[in-house]
Amino acid sequence: MSDAKAEVKSQQKISAKAWDENAVPRHRIQWCPGCGDFGVLAALKMALTKLEVTPHELLMVGGIGCSGQIRNYLNGNAFHGTHGGALAYALGAKMANPDLKVITLAGDGDTFAIGVENFVHVCRRDPEVMLIIMDNGVYGLTKGQHSPTYGRGMDITEWSEESPPPFSPLRLAMTAGCTFVAQSFSGDPKHSAEIYAEAMQHRGFAMVNDFSPCVTYNKFNTYDWYKERVEEIPAGHNTSDLNAAWELLNDFDRREKLPLGVVYRNPRRKKAAKRLPIWTEDLQKANVAPLFQMFR
Amino acid sequence: MAQVIESAQKETESLISGSEAIAVACKLADVDVITAYPIRPYDTVMQYVAKLVANGELDCEYIVAESEHSQFEIVKHASAAGARVFCGSSGVGWMYAFEALTVTPALRIPMVAMVGNRALDDPGAFGVEHNDALAVRDLGWMLVWVDNAQEALDTALIAYRVAEDRKVFLPCAIGCDGAFLTHSQILVKIPPQEWVSAFLPPYNRGDLLLHPDNPITIAPQVNEDWLMELRKQNDEAMKRAQKLIPQVYKEFTGIFNRNYGNPFFEEYQTEDADVVLLGMGTMSMPVKVAIRQMRKEGKKVGFIRLRWFRPFPAEELAETLGRFKAVGVVDRDYSFGSPNFTGVLATEIRAALYPAAKRPPVLNFICGLGGREVTVPDVKRMSEMLLKQASGEKQPIVTWVGIRE
Ligand SMILES: Cc1ncc(C[n+]2csc(CCOP(=O)(O)OP(=O)(O)O)c2C)c(N)n1
Ligand code: SF4
Ligand SMILES: [Mg+2]
Numbered sequence: 001m002s003d004a005k006a007e008v009k010s011q012q013k014i015s016a017k018a019w020d021e022n023a024v025p026r027h028r029i030q031w032c033p034g035c036g037d038f039g040v041l042a043a044l045k046m047a048l049t050k051l052e053v054t055p056h057e058l059l060m061v062g063g064i065g066c067s068g069q070i071r072n073y074l075n076g077n078a079f080h081g082t083h084g085g086a087l088a089y090a091l092g093a094k095m096a097n098p099d100l101k102v103i104t105l106a107g108d109g110d111t112f113a114i115g116v117e118n119f120v121h122v123c124r125r126d127p128e129v130m131l132i133i134m135d136n137g138v139y140g141l142t143k144g145q146h147s148p149t150y151g152r153g154m155d156i157t158e159w160s161e162e163s164p165p166p167f168s169p170l171r172l173a174m175t176a177g178c179t180f181v182a183q184s185f186s187g188d189p190k191h192s193a194e195i196y197a198e199a200m201q202h203r204g205f206a207m208v209n210d211f212s213p214c215v216t217y218n219k220f221n222t223y224d225w226y227k228e229r230v231e232e233i234p235a236g237h238n239t240s241d242l243n244a245a246w247e248l249l250n251d252f253d254r255r256e257k258l259p260l261g262v263v264y265r266n267p268r269r270k271k272a273a274k275r276l277p278i279w280t281e282d283l284q285k286a287n288v289a290p291l292f293q294m295f296r
Numbered sequence: 297m298a299q300v301i302e303s304a305q306k307e308t309e310s311l312i313s314g315s316e317a318i319a320v321a322c323k324l325a326d327v328d329v330i331t332a333y334p335i336r337p338y339d340t341v342m343q344y345v346a347k348l349v350a351n352g353e354l355d356c357e358y359i360v361a362e363s364e365h366s367q368f369e370i371v372k373h374a375s376a377a378g379a380r381v382f383c384g385s386s387g388v389g390w391m392y393a394f395e396a397l398t399v400t401p402a403l404r405i406p407m408v409a410m411v412g413n414r415a416l417d418d419p420g421a422f423g424v425e426h427n428d429a430l431a432v433r434d435l436g437w438m439l440v441w442v443d444n445a446q447e448a449l450d451t452a453l454i455a456y457r458v459a460e461d462r463k464v465f466l467p468c469a470i471g472c473d474g475a476f477l478t479h480s481q482i483l484v485k486i487p488p489q490e491w492v493s494a495f496l497p498p499y500n501r502g503d504l505l506l507h508p509d510n511p512i513t514i515a516p517q518v519n520e521d522w523l524m525e526l527r528k529q530n531d532e533a534m535k536r537a538q539k540l541i542p543q544v545y546k547e548f549t550g551i552f553n554r555n556y557g558n559p560f561f562e563e564y565q566t567e568d569a570d571v572v573l574l575g576m577g578t579m580s581m582p583v584k585v586a587i588r589q590m591r592k593e594g595k596k597v598g599f600i601r602l603r604w605f606r607p608f609p610a611e612e613l614a615e616t617l618g619r620f621k622a623v624g625v626v627d628r629d630y631s632f633g634s635p636n637f638t639g640v641l642a643t644e645i646r647a648a649l650y651p652a653a654k655r656p657p658v659l660n661f662i663c664g665l666g667g668r669e670v671t672v673p674d675v676k677r678m679s680e681m682l683l684k685q686a687s688g689e690k691q692p693i694v695t696w697v698g699i700r701e
Binding site for chain 1: 332333334335336339342343357358359360362363364388392417418419420
């Protein structure tokens with residue numbers, strides 16, 4: 001191995017470890033054993049390591065739910081706001097400081113119930129923010145009530161106002177103008193990590209709907225249930241063709257399968273953003289020597 | 297007074313929590329539409345309601361909405377169309393519904409809601425605090441706090457009876473302390489359906505019913521032309537509620553054979569008391585225990601537990617408080633920047649006392665915020681300060697009890 005390569009390798013090792021530092025010892029992981037969110041955590045670490053993101057560059061905005069807890073289990077800047085508001089915070093943070101890598105980590109309840117208007121309009125606005133939805137079909141943290149994605153794959157012929165059918169997060173995203181639409185499965189973290197890495201590099205809003213089974217409250221959409229149905233999107237799929245994306249979803253539906261991978265990716269042409277020129281310039285002017293002195 | 301109705305069905309006893317008692321009240325009141333959005337501790341009521349529906353014991357429309365805002369809007373309009381409704385939330389969930397909450401009284405919707413009292417969250421607290429429910433105190437909601445599961449069940453039935461009286465038609469929120477009441481069980485007497493049916497007639501919206509045969513507009517644009525008159529109508533309705541409440545409790549006692557005494561506030565060992573503590577909700581348990589212990593040492597401390605916060609029994613309470621040498625208001629809430637930087641209840645008590653002939657000094661204790669326990673030693677500390685004040689040794693107006701310095 002050349003010296004240069006060894007150097008890169010050792011840096012990567014440090015970087016992988018960096019994601020655990022501070023995080024785990026301070027925050028004992030509170031998820032149930034077997035929770036799908038563990039797979040998302042593992043995949044996220046892999047993706048961040050692969051892209052060599054450092055903790056100080058990252059802002060994780062957590063939704064309210066079991067899923068949003070993930071921000072405590074990774075080293076990095078984190079923000080915990082109100083239920084349904086995560087994407088609005090992410091949008092604000094990214095606009096104020098475009099240098100931040102902003103990722104939003106939220107549940108299906110947070111994103112598609114109370115926060116659905118933020119989801120739809122962030123799709124329209126297209127900020128450079130990644131969203132991972134840990135889709136388990138239930139409000140896990142509040143003990144398993146049905147969320148808007150509950151009922152996926154169930155053989156129910158009659159619905160009611162009280163128990164409506166689930167909707168498709170991917171279709172909602174595409175309808176709302178999302179420019180990167182993908183799906184992953186926490187039972188396959190290596191594949192998820194690849195999707196997350198692609199999403200993080202997208203020049204716009206990137207949503208990844210991750211099937212993340214709630215082993216405690218969703219006894220229908222289990223790991224095994226998903227394993228029988230998930231299927232990687234064929235290599236020849238033209239991700240930049242919106243019609244092809246719709247057709248792909250219809251085809252998977254017809255075959256009662258669930259697509260994994262990038263369904264649609266089409267960066268928008270955008271005006272150069274006018275951003276608040278804060279941070280960097282202000283920091284350059286600031287005299288931080290006395291501050292450092294204080295902590296010596 | 298009406299007699300206890302002879303019934304083939306018997307009163308039963310069951311070990312249930314405050315939340316379960318509220319769900320049982322919904323069943324007994326034969327509520328038509330219930331909506332929910334999960335949040336602790338209100339979600340426990342949801343679970344019991346769901347169980348009753350699933351078991352076929354409660355026949356109602358039960359919608360788990362997509363947010364508290366939709367939740368309260370759905371029942372509001374179901375009520376306008378003639379359905380008896382139940383709703384509720386906790387902490388930030390209640391606040392998320394705020395727009396719907398503000399317009400409910402003006403539309404004269406007799407909704408009954410349960411607020412599983414919870415701190416207003418950030419940065420992460422789920423324990424009891426009363427600021428959530430108190431936020432609607434100026435908006436035309438009736439507000440009542442209960443102390444145990446039996447009182448929760450009874451008060452829910454009473455709330456329907458008062459709210460749905462055509463002279464009132466205002467919403468009523470029942471404050472139930474998170475965890476201490478929502479999650480703790482006691483043996484509760486569950487009345488037979490016949491008694492409840494005799495006490496609570498069907499909901500009749502009369503001329504305000506939204507129905508094709510009764511074409512009306514709800515919430516038309518009134519602007520400055522009529523808004524003041526509408527506010528005044530609400531004000532009159534609240535005043536009528538104050539008169540009606542004792543009457544309803546009297547009927548309740550006649551049918552259910554349970555007597556709450558003064559419906560507005562409970563007095564505990566006050567006959568010969570020199571000083572009294574005054575508070576709302578489940579703090580009454582440690583307060584009463586401490587009082588019993590202090591009485592053995594000859595310290596004459598009493599307790600007043602306020603039930604109805606809106607309508608507020610100002611005159612009656614002021615007259616009662618005039619009997620004591622000092623009053624200690626225990627607030628499980630806080631009002632930042634308020635007169636003298638006190639809790640909400642303390643300000644209300646002082647306002648009630650102002651026109652009174654006898655005005656004892658009022659001390660304010662901020663205690664048990666965010667679910668922290670109000671302990672027996674806390675109560676003793678507060679009582680000692682009151683006794684000192686009563687004997688002429690001046691004490692600070694506000695004390696945060698049990699706080700780390
Ligand atoms: C305004 C408001 N309403 C309700 C809640 C209670 N609450 C906390 S988490 C949650 C739902 C979580 O479901 P989801 O977003 O799917 O996350 P999961 O726990 O399943 O990962 C709810 C309703 C809240 N915190 N704030
Ligand atoms: S309740 Fe469900 S979503 Fe929450 S930690 Fe447990 S398994 Fe995961
Ligand atoms: Mg969920």
